[in-house]
Amino acid sequence: MDKHTQRIALVTGANRGLGLEVCRQLARQGITVILTARDRNKGEQATQQLLEEGLQVIFKPLDVADDQSVNQLVEQLEAEQGRLDILINNAGINFDFQQPVLAADLQEVQDTFNTNLLGAWRMTQACLPLLQKSQQGRVVNVSSGAGSFAGPRGLLEQGGGLPAYAISKAALNALTVKISRALQETGILVNAVCPNFTATYPGTAEMGARPVPEGAAGIVWAAMLPDDGPTGGFFRDGKPLPW
Ligand SMILES: NC(=O)c1ccc[n+]([C@@H]2O[C@H](COP(=O)([O-])OP(=O)(O)OC[C@H]3O[C@@H](n4cnc5c(N)ncnc54)[C@H](OP(=O)(O)O)[C@@H]3O)[C@@H](O)[C@H]2O)c1
Numbered sequence: 656m657d658k659h660t661q662r663i664a665l666v667t668g669a670n671r672g673l674g675l676e677v678c679r680q681l682a683r684q685g686i687t688v689i690l691t692a693r694d695r696n697k698g699e700q701a702t703q704q705l706l707e708e709g710l711q712v713i714f715k716p717l718d719v720a721d722d723q724s725v726n727q728l729v730e731q732l733e734a735e736q737g738r739l740d741i742l743i744n745n746a747g748i749n750f751d752f753q754q755p756v757l758a759a760d761l762q763e764v765q766d767t768f769n770t771n772l773l774g775a776w777r778m779t780q781a782c783l784p785l786l787q788k789s790q791q792g793r794v795v796n797v798s799s800g801a802g803s804f805a806g807p808r809g810l811l812e813q814g815g816g817l818p819a820y821a822i823s824k825a826a827l828n829a830l831t832v833k834i835s836r837a838l839q840e841t842g843i844l845v846n847a848v849c850p851n852f853t854a855t856y857p858g859t860a861e862m863g864a865r866p867v868p869e870g871a872a873g874i875v876w877a878a879m880l881p882d883d884g885p886t887g888g889f890f891r892d893g894k895p896l897p898w
Pocket residue numbers: 667668669670671672673674692693694697717718719720721745746747748770774797798799800849850851852853854855864
């Protein structure tokens with residue numbers, strides 16, 4: 656496939672964990688992947704790893720919490736690629752399960768929102784002109800059942816812990832609905848995906864987390880939806896989740 660027909664995907668927070676694995680799985684499907692990371696060394700190392708696996712991956716530095724970094728990247732994409740087909744808002748921080756809501760450090764809450772919620776919002780706004788040049792625009796917001804009102808371990812079952820993370824993901828779900836409605840007529844499909852408890856850190860597999868490729872597969876599913884696929888939904892493993 657040439658430059659004009661090969662699909663281009665951008666993944667945020669992709670130097671490790673689910674983001675890195677999503678890059679791998681997308682690149683294995685022949686997609687040109689822009690692997691982004693806020694730390695240049697970590698991003699270049701991750702990219703090298705995928706290049707050695709024979710995959711087509713390009714590294715770009717990106718801090719989703721920083722307007723300037725986002726704008727710089729989008730300018731480069733505009734010049735080098737001219738469009739974007741798939742945006743995966745994966746970067747996420749601060750699983751603050753030990754922080755009580757009533758004594759929460761509000762600076763920490765603000766920082767968490769700036770990455771988990773505004774990072775996805777900022778990226779979607781900035782990339783929109785490039786996504787609109789695609790025939791198959793897809794936006795995937797990597798969310799969490801922790802931000803859901805329904806389901807086990809959701810907001811109604813958490814007590815007062817996990818405030819910054821869970822509320823940031825609830826807001827990310829709301830953002831997904833809003834943006835999907837605003838883009839309803841464009842053909843750009845926008846969905847939120849929960850990867851489920853996934854073993855991205857040592858020791859978590861022993862606690863029941865599933866293998867990283869399994870968690871990543873549901874994110875890739877939403878990136879590869881056909882044109883008549885769903886938009887404005889919340890999914891895990893390709894199946895709808897209640898909000
Ligand atoms: N793993 C799970 O069980 C699970 C469950 C539900 C949802 N999720 C969601 O899935 C996503 C990925 O999770 P994960 O487990 O793979 O997490 P992870 O291993 O901690 O990776 C998070 C990635 O985001 C990057 N990042 C953080 N802040 C950033 C910023 N401002 N700009 C750009 N990149 C930034 C990190 O970079 P650094 O390495 O530089 O910190 C890292 O590459 C997150 O949104 C998470 O909330 C995960």
